[in-house]
Amino acid sequence: MEQHYPDIVAWFRGAAPYIKSQRGCVFVIYCSGEVIADAGRLPGLIADFALLHSLGVKLVLVHGARPQIEQKLKSGGISARYANGLCITEEETLTLIKETIATIRFDIEARLSMEPVNIPAGNAAGGHHNRIRVASGNFVTGRPVGVRGGVDFGYTGEVRGIDTHAIRALLDTDHIVLISSLGLSPTGEIFNLNAPDLAVAVAASLPAEKLVLLDGARISSAPPWGRRPGQIALSEAQSLLPGGKDARGMPGEDREGEETRGFYRHLGRAVRACRAGVRRTHLIDHRVDGALLLEVYTRDGVGVMVCADAYDTLRRALIGDIAGVIRLITPLEEQGILVRRSREKLEAEIDRFLVMERDGAIIACAAAYPCIDTSDSGPAVKMAELACLAVHQDYRNAECGNALLMAIEKETRARGMTHLFVLTTHTEHWFREHGFSRAGLGELPRTRQRMYNENRNAKVLIKPL
Known part of the structure; x- marks a missing residue:
């Protein structure tokens, strides 16, 4: 018993x-x-x-x-x-x-x-x-x-x-x-x-x-x-x-x-x-x-x-969501699927996140970081990085990831970004199924290239918007 x-x-x-x-x-x-x-x-x-x-x-x-x-x-x-x-x-x-x-x-x-x-x-x-x-x-x-x-x-x-x-x-x-x-x-x-x-x-x-x-x-x-x-x-x-x-x-x-x-x-x-x-x-x-x-x-x-009201709510994250986001991403960080983020970093960047809430619980999240390179010799490169896309294990067949990706794409497109990119070690095929293509490190904005972690050896994927 x-x-x-x-x-x-x-x-x-x-x-x-x-x-x-x-x-x-x-x-x-x-x-x-x-x-x-x-x-x-x-x-x-x-x-x-x-x-x-x-x-x-x-x-x-x-x-x-x-x-x-x-x-x-x-x-x-x-x-x-x-x-x-x-x-x-x-x-x-x-x-x-x-x-x-x-x-x-x-x-x-x-x-x-x-x-x-x-x-x-x-x-x-x-x-x-x-x-x-x-x-x-x-x-x-x-x-x-x-x-x-x-x-x-x-x-x-x-x-x-x-x-x-x-x-x-x-x-x-x-x-x-x-x-x-x-x-x-x-x-x-x-x-x-x-x-x-x-x-x-x-x-x-x-x-x-x-x-x-x-x-x-x-x-x-x-x-x-x-x-x-x-x-x-x-x-x-x-x-x-x-x-x-x-x-x-x-x-x-x-x-x-x-x-x-x-x-x-x-x-x-x-x-x-x-x-x-x-x-x-x-x-x-x-x-x-x-x-x-x-x-x-x-x-x-x-x-x-x-x-009568929405059961699943997709919205901008608030400071009060940090505890729910941490509970969601910690298991993925422990598995090496996501890069570890401190509470302080999350607090500083929470306005970059979108969350999906079901009945008061955070069941999915994602963030977008603009990466803009300016150059005297050509037009500025306007890209955004999709990061920290996480879905609770009970909802990975419930289209939550699709909804978050579509929302991020819509938002970054409205901000004038031309491409969305992601660095991934475990989920390359999912992103390729959603319109991303394999790319080289040199295709990323220079600011992001300098931050690349060679020990992590993540795959680079890009999607035009």
């Missing part, structure tokens, strides 16, 4: 900044009916909800019930009817739907009540509770979808309003809020709501820091445009949708396969949530053990994250 300790310590150290920054934040988590029906994985997921709660995250859970409703209707000899991705709810089916949703809600409450609070000091008011407090209620006002495209959806509804004041009050008193996919009208009618769309509405109304969409195959299926990205900006996510839409449902003809259409529907919901003020929306396959914790408490997660 001892051999696992380093992994646990490393993970905990990596998770610590997220635990601290997310304490007190509101997460709205949608669990599809398929997730609830997965008897083998649901207990672990409930335990993860309890763990998030004990770490100070304010949780709002929105549950689906589609497969359970379909099974209930089937057992009653009724076939579920759908149009444009929405269930058609008739009066005879509404009673069965209410029974099914109530059963699921009480089951989730019972499971959460079995989980320990894990807060030995008790709550802020001085009381001690040996179980999690869960609250449900009439938080959602609904209205009928009505007749659309000639289809009467009956008691199928959509969200009209969310009682955010009541939800916030319960969250502030250490409750987990559980919301079912039913909406009440001011006249006492009950409407069957689309659960993931309800989760989007709740997250946008609060607004939540995160919206998490937990599902199975609909999230894990690879979209036609290739592998699922790990993190994407809001603008990119919207461009990936059919026609660039953020509509509530993708038409069935647009994509082949219900699972793929489901992925696009969830991606559309993520876009809507982020546009409404939710900073980050996560699409997670619940079948990955511990997926929720891995997504929330690790830098790269295991799902798809849509960000």
Whole structure:
């Protein structure tokens, strides 16, 4: 068992900044009916909800019930009817739907009540509770979808309003809020709501820091445009949708396969949530053990994250970045890949650096040094040296190096440089793949020739700008 300790310590150290920054934040988590029906994985997921709660995250859970409703209707000899991705709810089916949703809600409450609070000091008011407090209620006002495209959806509804004041009050008193996919009208009618769309509405109304969409195959299926990205900006996510839409449902003809259409529907919901003020929306396959914790408490997660703001930031380095740059380049200096730089040298030259930041951590850096030779007999030689290009080992296949190189080229070109050169001992082929050519020492500016370290014997590569 001892051999696992380093992994646990490393993970905990990596998770610590997220635990601290997310304490007190509101997460709205949608669990599809398929997730609830997965008897083998649901207990672990409930335990993860309890763990998030004990770490100070304010949780709002929105549950689906589609497969359970379909099974209930089937057992009653009724076939579920759908149009444009929405269930058609008739009066005879509404009673069965209410029974099914109530059963699921009480089951989730019972499971959460079995989980320990894990807060030995008790709550802020001085009381001690040996179980999690869960609250449900009439938080959602609904209205009928009505007749659309000639289809009467009956008691199928959509969200009209969310009682955010009541939800916030319960969250502030250490409750987990559980919301079912039913909406009440001011006249006492009950409407069957689309659960993931309800989760989007709740997250946008609060607004939540995160919206998490937990599902199975609909999230894990690879979209036609290739592998699922790990993190994407809001603008990119919207461009990936059919026609660039953020509509509530993708038409069935647009994509082949219900699972793929489901992925696009969830991606559309993520876009809507982020546009409404939710900073980050996560699409997670619940079948990955511990997926929720891995997504929330690790830098790269295991799902798809849509960000309202940029997740990776490429910017000019600041004096406060020096510690992060040192952590990044020290292993490469020890291997002899980079020339050693003292902290004092970095402090003096930090304005030469660009850094790539992911979620507060420096994951890549590069610097450019102008080298200009003037001569009475000819035009000045204007070149820039690319130096200290370093990418964290976890991101060397993530195009970080390409992005930094392109940024350095753009910047030096704007400053009137005609060529970019680099001295390298280990990565000649990478630079040649990116447009650099082998050159001789004599082709460098004279000032740089005099500084050349023959003991290092670095290769000279030049790229015209």
